[in-house]
Amino acid sequence: MRNEYNLIDEPWIPVADHGRVGLADIFSRTDIRALGGNPIQKLAVMKLLLAIAQAACTPEDEEEWRKMGPEGLASCCLSYLERWRHRFFLFGEVPFLQMPKVESLVAARTDARLKKAKTRGKKKQEIQKGAPKPFGAGFYPDLPSDNNSMLSHTMLGKELDSGEQALFILTLMNFAFAGKRVEGGMKSLAGTVLSDKHSAPAGPSLGGFVGQLHGLVVTGDLRKDVWLNVLTREQIEKANRWPEGVGCPAWEAMPAHEQDARAKAIRESYQGCLVGVSRFVYLKDGGIYYLDGIQYPKVSEGWFEPTLMLDQSDKLPKAKYVNLEKRPWRELPAFLSFLESGSTAGFENMAFRVGVQRMKQRKERLCVWTGGIRVSSTSGDQSAKQDDDFLESTVWIDGDDLGTVWLNHLDLEMKGMDKLASTVYGSLRNYFADLHATPEYAGAQAALGSNLFWQFCERDFQTLVDNCERGERESQAREALRHRFVQHAHKVFDLYAPRETARQLEAWANRCPNPPAGYLETAERQQPTTQGA
Structure with a gap:
């Protein structure tokens, strides 16, 4: 050949x-x-x-x-x-x-x-x-298998x-x-x-x-x-x-x-x-x-x-x-x-x-x-x-940022975001439970809301990574990002929890997510404990 x-x-x-x-x-x-x-x-x-x-x-x-x-x-x-x-x-x-x-x-x-x-x-x-x-x-x-189901043109x-x-x-x-x-x-x-x-x-x-x-x-x-x-x-x-x-x-x-x-x-x-x-x-x-x-x-x-x-x-x-x-x-x-x-x-x-x-x-x-x-x-x-x-x-x-201090700051911020995502999930699940929705439906809506919260946060993650080193400017940037992440939590809750009726408004007011205790403290007060930093 x-x-x-x-x-x-x-x-x-x-x-x-x-x-x-x-x-x-x-x-x-x-x-x-x-x-x-x-x-x-x-x-x-x-x-x-x-x-x-x-x-x-x-x-x-x-x-x-x-x-x-x-x-x-x-x-x-x-x-x-x-x-x-x-x-x-x-x-x-x-x-x-x-x-x-x-x-x-x-x-x-x-x-x-x-x-x-x-x-x-x-x-x-x-x-x-x-x-x-x-x-x-x-x-x-x-x-392709012989019995493939063609669901879109990309599968042809x-x-x-x-x-x-x-x-x-x-x-x-x-x-x-x-x-x-x-x-x-x-x-x-x-x-x-x-x-x-x-x-x-x-x-x-x-x-x-x-x-x-x-x-x-x-x-x-x-x-x-x-x-x-x-x-x-x-x-x-x-x-x-x-x-x-x-x-x-x-x-x-x-x-x-x-x-x-x-x-x-x-x-x-x-x-x-x-x-x-x-x-x-x-x-x-x-x-x-x-x-x-x-x-x-x-x-x-x-x-x-x-x-x-x-x-x-x-x-x-x-x-x-x-x-x-x-x-x-x-x-x-x-x-x-x-x-x-x-x-x-x-x-x-x-x-x-x-x-x-x-x-x-x-x-x-x-x-x-x-x-x-x-x-x-x-x-x-x-x-x-x-x-x-x-x-x-x-x-x-x-x-030149990579090290124990940078990694510990990033780890601390991610743990805070995890808690905030859990708060969003719990707030939405309880909101739908108050309206007597089935547990399956309430859990599904809460999961969708939590996932959307992470999608919003992903837009700001690169900025967070760039500001995890020690310094006053970096601490202020992380503090501002925490407030932004809380705003994302409220936005997601509002999108998934309507308040058009009296019952919905009451459930919305009772279950509106609050940030975890201490999350909005200044980053300076939440410096992680490090060894050999």
């Missing part, structure tokens, strides 16, 4: 303000500030860029990392891409992250079934089943161009939805018998439940972001999570099947968690052959990615899942708890720890980015439906 569409040169990566660019543009241009696309597409592309960087030039330690700098790393990546140019063709003899052998497996199954087919209609049906599958909408790392299938197909495959490798859309009724490449209803597990970065939350540090300069998030060999060895160490990226040497030594090496290397191979796929005639791939362990079984939020407090580690009702910015103090020496609370996120410490030392402004997708899971089958959605959150922080 002729080699076509090289990902190094062709525009396929969505970036902010520029449309789509190729891999060479990412490492050669200085005007690309951030990736585009949905959150899991951003994660998948960032993982690919980091995999290229780790393959091109993994620094030995922090000293070598600092000396290399963004420019040095970008130069190494460009050299690497040129050296491995032949492995970045989307179509050809060795297509990028694809397994051409999958086509022959499907063809053999089709031939066997055609021999058994008795009618022309049955033969036509088997031929259709043996054809490449359609992509669907393309922005989910999943193929469409033809993907070559760049969209490349992005789809890349996202699929780590974030594939679990379910039965994979090919079945055949033997796998390793010889395992797959039933007609074979169900594949979720990609390791998505997880097998409702979708895992990821986070990392970015700067507003994409080349610098790659450099900032590259791990040193010293950090990889110290983490003791990957028996194969840095490893070899999948595109340099794909496995022959899902159980061979190469598959094991990919699964147990750092490169394998950056760009996995959770599906064996092959692009053909505008569609895709789609087979189950390498089997990955769960987080509870030892799977680890630097971008995952992991709770290590229990016997078995647990990943933090995407929660659309509680946006990640509300848990920022827990995410950054490692800034407080000796703290064991919160979540472990290696990418946060490495990125924040590096930017703190450089005294530069950084952005804490979190993102993921919420999915529904039924009997091991995942899909995005009803109120499922992508989640993305960004918070900018000055590197």
Whole structure:
């Protein structure tokens, strides 16, 4: 086959303000500030860029990392891409992250079934089943099921161009939805018998439940972001999570099947968690052959990615899942708890720890980015439906502010907002109870009101973050924000608690929310107790 569409040169990566660019543009241009696309597409592309960087030039330690700098790393990546140019063709003899052998497996199954087919209609049906599958909408790392309900135009299938197909495959490798859309009724490449209803597990970065939350540090300069998030060999060895160490990226040497030594090496290397191979796929005639791939362990079984939020407090580690009702910015103090020496609370996120410490030392402004997708899971089958959605959150922080004082002030303010949100919830619930509404209705309205309160507060959260350092000006700013948050509470209560009748007016007057005791005291009087501040 002729080699076509090289990902190094062709525009396929969505970036902010520029449309789509190729891999060479990412490492050669200085005007690309951030990736585009949905959150899991951003994660998948960032993982690919980091995999290229780790393959091109993994620094030995922090000293070598600092000396290399963004420019040095970008130069190494460009050299690497040129050296491995032949492995970045989307179509050809060795297509990028694809397994051409999958086509022959499907063809053999089709031939066997055609021999058994008795009618022309049955033969036509088997031929259709043996054809490449359609992509669907393309922005989910999943193929449409045969009985999909089309609720909006965004769910309609469409033809993907070559760049969209490349992005789809890349996202699929780590974030594939679990379910039965994979090919079945055949033997796998390793010889395992797959039933007609074979169900594949979720990609390791998505997880097998409702979708895992990821986070990392970015700067507003994409080349610098790659450099900032590259791990040193010293950090990889110290983490003791990957028996194969840095490893070899999948595109340099794909496995022959899902159980061979190469598959094991990919699964147990750092490169394998950056760009996995959770599906064996092959692009053909505008569609895709789609087979189950390498089997990955769960987080509870030892799977680890630097971008995952992991709770290590229990016997078995647990990943933090995407929660659309509680946006990640509300848990920022827990995410950054490692800034407080000796703290064991919160979540472990290696990418946060490495990125924040590096930017703190450089005294530069950084952005804490979190993102993921919420999915529904039924009997091991995942899909995005009803109120499922992508989640993305960004918070900018000055590197020279980061420390115990800043973190304790932020934690104090967030606890106050939590109490205020609880007050809103209780006031609305009691208001509807006074009007003899059912407990279910009263609770639902209270939950909606509390959620709206947090939406109002999110508009001012960046200002709060910027004023959590010690100082008179900062204290005055936090005090003003508290008054503003109380105004949000009253506004939400007024929106959800009408006062048009005498009974409503009486209930409104009795249940109007008052701020928690001491909340409106001056910030100076509420300085948190700190040790070693």
